[in-house]
Amino acid sequence: MSKRAMLEGPSRLTQALQHLRTKPSLELSPTVRGLRIKYAFRNDHFGARYFVRESLPRIRYANPKLDVKIERLKKTIEDQWEPELEVIFSTGPKKMINPQGKQSSEILEELMSIAGGPQWLEWKAEHAKERKKRTAS
Numbered sequence: 001m002s003k004r005a006m007l008e009g010p011s012r013l014t015q016a017l018q019h020l021r022t023k024p025s026l027e028l029s030p031t032v033r034g035l036r037i038k039y040a041f042r043n044d045h046f047g048a049r050y051f052v053r054e055s056l057p058r059i060r061y062a063n064p065k066l067d068v069k070i071e072r073l074k075k076t077i078e079d080q081w082e083p084e085l086e087v088i089f090s091t092g093p094k095k096m097i098n099p100q101g102k103q104s105s106e107i108l109e110e111l112m113s114i115a116g117g118p119q120w121l122e123w124k125a126e127h128a129k130e131r132k133k134r135t136a137s
Contacts, residue, residue, distance in 0.1 A: 020061040024123035026108075027062040032115045033090040034067035035059075039083035039099070040075035048083040050104035087115050 010018070037056075039048035052070060060068060067088075075081065085097040085107065095114055099107045112120045 025062050025119045026059045027117040027119050028115045029117050031089050031091045034088040036069045036086040038071040041072045045083040047102045048099040051107045055108045
């Protein structure tokens with residue numbers, strides 16, 4: 001590797017992999033069969049759009065067999081509909097999340113609370129302990 005390449009820092013591929021592997025792992029419960037996301041193509045539903053751009057690649061990386069359907073629809077000023085995030089389980093009814101007015105991190109937190117796997121639950125418990133320690137100090 002040349003000196004110049006070493007000085008430039010990590011490659012784009014390395015940066016992408018670091019993002020995909022960021023803790024906590026977004027592994028979903030084995031009972032989750034798929035996700036369906038519907039949001040406006042532009043001018044609305046900002047939280048849902050950022051969720052698809054920032055969090056969905058990490059979810060897909062952690063769950064390669066997950067069936068994900070994304071519907072980006074045109075929405076005019078007159079249209080009055082809200083974005084949808086549907087969690088499809090193999091063992092029961094579907095659950096809906098309403099991303100309207102939420103930030104992408106709030107949408108992710110709600111999804112993982114409903115469908116998160118064991119690694120998410122462990123991370124959440126550790127995170128809660130750390131928060132308690134900080135507030136006690």
